[in-house]
Amino acid sequence: MRGGKGIVVLLALSVLVGAVGCGQQADIRAPKSEKAQEAVAKARRFDPAVLRADTPEAIDAEFAARLADKRKAAEKLYREEDGKRILKHKFGETELPDAPVRIVCIRMEDPMLALDAPMVAAYDFPQYYLHDRLAARGIMRISINDENKTINLEQVQGAKPDLIVMRDSFGKGVYQDLAKIAPVAAFDLRDYERSLLALSMVLQRPADGEVRLLQFYDRAKRDRMRIKGAIGDSTVALLRIMNKEVRLYPYATNDINRFMYELLNLRPPQMVVDIDGNDANNAISLELLPELGTDYLLINAGFGPSSRQNSAVARKRFEAMQRDPLWQSVPAVRTGRMDVVNAMIWNAHGIISKEMAMDALADWMEEHGQ
Known part of the structure; x- marks a missing residue:
């Protein structure tokens, strides 16, 4: 019986390893x-x-060089020409409105809050690490279906945005649907420092981006x-x-x-x-x-x-x-x-x-x- 139990234990352990390991x-x-x-x-x-x-001096030198690199990278995304403001992004280019007031934010809440930028609507849910800050501002909630990566377009339209700020992790179809409602500024938030600086340019507050x-x-x-x-x-x-x-x-x-x-x-x-x-x-x-x-x-x-x-x-x-x-x-x-x-x-x-x-x-x- 002991031998049988030992085999069972070994089999159970092998199943556990397979269950928690990577399978490769x-x-x-x-x-x-x-x-x-x-x-x-x-x-x-x-x-x-x-x-x-x-040392403080070594760290300061590192971060000064890093800021210069991030600034240069952000400047490649944003330009002004012929009286137009244009943002280059994953889905193409967007001509931006001047002085946008009604901004809808979709998964860019972190840099928007970091810049203390106004939002009329944003993605939110009770367990979100930014929920308290968003709720304190009384910002309307935009729902997202995480299973199929879709956004509630009726809520977005109901917010009457003049600019939509979104993370570019959605598909091109989602971007195109949103672009029918208002100009869309899309950002690769994985590079959060460059995105913060580029967003501050879009919001016409570049100095605030660098300070933050x-x-x-x-x-x-x-x-x-x-x-x-x-x-x-x-x-x-x-x-x-x-x-x-x-x-x-x-x-x-x-x-x-x-x-x-x-x-x-x-x-x-x-x-x-x-x-x-x-x-x-x-x-x-x-x-x-x-x-x-x-x-x-x-x-x-x-x-x-x-x-x-x-x-x-x-x-x-x-x-x-x-x-x-x-x-x-x-x-x-x-x-x-x-x-x-x-x-x-x-x-x-x-x-x-x-x-x-x-x-x-x-x-x-x-x-x-x-």
């Missing part, structure tokens, strides 16, 4: 194609093998010095728990955690560096996790504002993972240097969400540092 046997550290290596070289703002200084971005960099500088004072050059990695797989996010080629390494100068473990430019989606099997070798491990178990219905499934998956002996062998788990971050905030894009993520991380690191 390929090593995500495998050599990358030449094209992928070129993409990695382009994406890396800093060499992960080179230690960077964390400088405030953001000051916040990043403060949190960076707090974190590095607590953990020094210890390594930090982010693991994303999703519905059907677990992903280890790379050093420079992921929009969710790039700020950790670029703005906060956190040190990546070698595996995180090695998977940069991986041709797959960075899904990792539990068997590889003990080799991760990171001093601190951050867990992102859930989804952001656009896929919140899947978060409960991701959290249950993480609960199952924590019962697996393989999980208990992960170094950062054994030492208690693991933090479960707020998925809604970490998976969002915008300087407000990043400020919230950085502040919370600095608080935790000061408490759990070496």
Whole structure:
């Protein structure tokens, strides 16, 4: 009977590993194609093998260069010619109205609030990290169906906008439908700093955009010095728990955690560096996790504002993972240097969400540092 029970336990464990692992046997550290290596070289703002200084002077120099780059990138999106104001975006170009008053905002609430810009309607829901700020302004709610990525056009039309500001993560058909109602300014919010500056140009408030971005960099500088004072050059990695797989996010080629390494100068473990430019989606099997070798491990178990219905499934998956002996062998788990971050905030894009993520991380690191 004992032997039979042992077989059952082993079978159950193998099922659990299959359930919480990525389902792929390929090593995500495998050599990358030449094209992928070129993409990695382009994406890396800093060499992960080179230690960077964390003095106020060094950080100020870094962020000054970053601001100059973001300003130049934003200026490529916006131009004025023949008395017209034009924004270039994923779907084409939009001729912008002068001094728009009735602005409808769709998934660009973060930069709009960061600029203290007026909105007559915006995307919102009770669990949204921006809900309290939007509700305090009495802004009309625009509904979005996350299953099929559609927007309630009747609500948009009812707001009588003279400008619609939207994130470009929707399909072209959605953009075209909105453009029939009012001019649409679309932005790639994954590059939240460039989008903030470009949005400030669209709103004819470019100086406000730079001032707000400088405030953001000051916040990043403060949190960076707090974190590095607590953990020094210890390594930090982010693991994303999703519905059907677990992903280890790379050093420079992921929009969710790039700020950790670029703005906060956190040190990546070698595996995180090695998977940069991986041709797959960075899904990792539990068997590889003990080799991760990171001093601190951050867990992102859930989804952001656009896929919140899947978060409960991701959290249950993480609960199952924590019962697996393989999980208990992960170094950062054994030492208690693991933090479960707020998925809604970490998976969002915008300087407000990043400020919230950085502040919370600095608080935790000061408490759990070496």
